[in-house]
Amino acid sequence: MSEARSKSPAVIALIGSLLGLVFSYNSSIDYAAHLDRRLHDVHCSFIPGAPATAEAEACRAAMYSPYSAVMRDSLWGGIPISLFAVGAFAFFAAFSIYLLLAREKASRANVMFFAAVSVTPLLVSIVMFTISITKLGTLCKTCVGTYIASALLAAGGLMALRSLRASAEDVKRPEGQPLIAVFWLIVLGVVTLLPTLVYAAAAPDQRPYLAKCGELKKPEEPSGALIKFRGARAVQAALLFEDPLCPTCKALHERLTGEGVLDRLDVTLSLFPLDNSCNWMLSDQSLHPGACLVARAIICAKGQERQMLEWAFAEQESLSAAGKMGEGALKSKISQRWGSSLAACVDSRDAKATLNKHLHFAAENNVPVSTPQVFLGKQRLCDEDTDLGLRFTLKQLAPEVLQ
Amino acid sequence: MTEQRPFPSAPVAVGLGAGVLLTLGVLVSVHGAVAHARERLNTPETNKPTVAIADQSEVAYCTPRFKEVLERVLHSCGLVSGEGGRRGCQPADVKTFASISDSDFNELFTPLKDRGAVVMYDEGKDDLDDKAKKLLEDMWFERKGARYFFVVARASKSGTVDKNRALSHRRANSVMFNLKDVSKDPEIEKTVGLLWLGNEFAQLSKEYCGWNNSRPDAKCNDDAINRSAFVSWVDCRL
Numbered sequence: 001m002s003e004a005r006s007k008s009p010a011v012i013a014l015i016g017s018l019l020g021l022v023f024s025y026n027s028s029i030d031y032a033a034h035l036d037r038r039l040h041d042v043h044c045s046f047i048p049g050a051p052a053t054a055e056a057e058a059c060r061a062a063m064y065s066p067y068s069a070v071m072r073d074s075l076w077g078g079i080p081i082s083l084f085a086v087g088a089f090a091f092f093a094a095f096s097i098y099l100l101l102a103r104e105k106a107s108r109a110n111v112m113f114f115a116a117v118s119v120t121p122l123l124v125s126i127v128m129f130t131i132s133i134t135k136l137g138t139l140c141k142t143c144v145g146t147y148i149a150s151a152l153l154a155a156g157g158l159m160a161l162r163s164l165r166a167s168a169e170d171v172k173r174p175e176g177q178p179l180i181a182v183f184w185l186i187v188l189g190v191v192t193l194l195p196t197l198v199y200a201a202a203a204p205d206q207r208p209y210l211a212k213c214g215e216l217k218k219p220e221e222p223s224g225a226l227i228k229f230r231g232a233r234a235v236q237a238a239l240l241f242e243d244p245l246c247p248t249c250k251a252l253h254e255r256l257t258g259e260g261v262l263d264r265l266d267v268t269l270s271l272f273p274l275d276n277s278c279n280w281m282l283s284d285q286s287l288h289p290g291a292c293l294v295a296r297a298i299i300c301a302k303g304q305e306r307q308m309l310e311w312a313f314a315e316q317e318s319l320s321a322a323g324k325m326g327e328g329a330l331k332s333k334i335s336q337r338w339g340s341s342l343a344a345c346v347d348s349r350d351a352k353a354t355l356n357k358h359l360h361f362a363a364e365n366n367v368p369v370s371t372p373q374v375f376l377g378k379q380r381l382c383d384e385d386t387d388l389g390l391r392f393t394l395k396q397l398a399p400e401v402l403q
Numbered sequence: 404m405t406e407q408r409p410f411p412s413a414p415v416a417v418g419l420g421a422g423v424l425l426t427l428g429v430l431v432s433v434h435g436a437v438a439h440a441r442e443r444l445n446t447p448e449t450n451k452p453t454v455a456i457a458d459q460s461e462v463a464y465c466t467p468r469f470k471e472v473l474e475r476v477l478h479s480c481g482l483v484s485g486e487g488g489r490r491g492c493q494p495a496d497v498k499t500f501a502s503i504s505d506s507d508f509n510e511l512f513t514p515l516k517d518r519g520a521v522v523m524y525d526e527g528k529d530d531l532d533d534k535a536k537k538l539l540e541d542m543w544f545e546r547k548g549a550r551y552f553f554v555v556a557r558a559s560k561s562g563t564v565d566k567n568r569a570l571s572h573r574r575a576n577s578v579m580f581n582l583k584d585v586s587k588d589p590e591i592e593k594t595v596g597l598l599w600l601g602n603e604f605a606q607l608s609k610e611y612c613g614w615n616n617s618r619p620d621a622k623c624n625d626d627a628i629n630r631s632a633f634v635s636w637v638d639c640r641l
Binding site: 032038095097100191195198200209223270338352363 | 414418419421422425432434436438439440448454455456458459460547572587619
């Protein structure tokens with residue numbers, strides 16, 4: 001067997017391991033940076049080592065999703081999945097170096113162990129890829145980088161396994177002890193877990209910060225204009241300020257649904273469109289043109305407000321595009337799905353007055369001009385506690401919601 | 404017989420060394436990143452971006468003098484206390500709490516020309532005709548970000564002071580009753596400020612005939628324009 005051929009499995013595995021290490025490390029460090037409860041740029045590029053950027057919605061969506069971390073109930077933000085990958089890829093990189101240097105002298109048992117475990121990152125990647133496509137509907141570039149790295153590593157491992165057959169013909173390779181696999185498995189486990197243990201031990205206590213984002217001054221809207229929808233197993237009153245064309249609101253709604261939290265909430269919805277055609281608090285520019293009209297459509301969908309809101313979230317991209325084109329395009333989309341009488345209702349005086357009451361409710365309570373906002377009872381949840389820290393915060397402030 | 408060693412020593416040493424170095428590097432780096440985040444968490448953010456706070460609208464005509472007068476109206480006419488009881492202000496009150504001349508008082512409302520409207524009445528009457536009701540409804544639903552709705556009812560110089568005082572009071576009330584019907588707002592009393600000025604204070608000049616009113620086609624003079632109630636949302640934070 002040629003020298004190049006005997007080296008290539010280890011080289012491929014080493015490249016895969018190092019790439020995986022860089023991508024998963026970047027993801028983990030992004031995650032750790034958010035433990036300060038501030039907003040940060042995140043790494044979101046196929047190029048390993050490319051700088052973090054603010055234009056990283058897909059990576060941010062993946063990071064805030066329930067699938068990005070484990071133990072989210074007991075640790076604020078949980079332990080990022082990528083951190084397990086960091087340890088594992090470090091192990092695979094080191095083992096690849098050993099295989100690269102040892103070549104045919106590497107025992108059969110070691111090579112077989114390596115081939116067996118080298119596919120595990122790929123299996124995890126397939127699961128995460130499926131979740132990304134089916135649950136998140138988006139692919140984050142850094143995650144894709146990790147998937148590619150995992151595939152390279154698996155390819156290297158399988159090629160090494162294949163080389164065992166070739167080497168049987170021309171080289172006398174040592175057999176090695178079969179039990180060595182158990183030893184390496186323990187080492188792999190320890191190296192995989194160590195970074196997560198260090199992370200969990202060093203993570204700050206977030207509990208003192210949870211209740212520091214204000215309270216409602218006037219929790220009741222006297223005319224009953226706000227929208228109510230009760231989850232099937234509601235145990236906790238919650239007030240949401242949402243804009244139907246706000247991507248962050250959509251993401252929050254999906255998180256609450258995905259975590260099973262929405263089902264446990266008795267929701268009062270105050271519509272807060274960030275569109276200056278109805279919202280005087282945005283004098284300079286409309287962040288989401290058309291949001292006022294969609295908000296009025298939700299008000300008009302009496303008895304089906306939640307379905308209408310969820311439709312607006314599902315169709316957010318096309319509704320936002322229609323909103324930029326003008327009211328006609330937006331009404332046509334609403335009419336197509338909900339009928340012409342509802343589309344006509346959005347221009348009614350009652351719908352406009354009701355939406356105005358929603359906005360005055362926000363003004364009376366002096367809430368920040370931003371969406372989404374979540375209040376449990378009168379207590380406002382900080383923005384960061386509605387994304388990374390959602391489950392931890394609920395566990396602290398309303399544990400019954402998670403039961 | 405040749406000895407078969409399961410681990411060729413140099414590659415194992417290098418591999419183990421690399422593994423230890425990589426693992427240590429990862430651990431130190433992860434710990435450092437988390438520790439830095441903890442440090443930032445405990446340090447107040449100096450250049451924290453300011454977030455706008457939701458509030459009622461505040462526009463250019465909300466001068467300190469304008470707000471001062473309106474604030475006195477709010478306090479003296481029962482809007483702010485909101486405990487029920489007395490509602491609205493009569494001429495004597497206005498003179499006392501506003502501490503302002505007739506013309507200066509009217510001048511304060513000049514910026515509301517495009518925001519407000521004048522509801523006109525027949526001589527000696529306080530009932531609203533259909534056009535007046537329509538105008539009131541239009542005005543009411545153009546609230547936008549305003550917190551307070553003001554009604555300044557007047558009477559012309561015809562008749563006695565007492566009779567006009569009572570008439571302007573009834574005109575203010577007719578507006579209020581109509582708004583209650585239209586708005587169905589249980590807290591309307593905390594929103595609408597009523598002033599009735601009779602014919603004693605701040606009479607309008609004929610120039611105000613040019614303002615948006617409920618009888619644009621009718622003959623308008625000094626008497627007609629004062630048989631009225633000026634209504635407007637006020638876009639000021641008071």
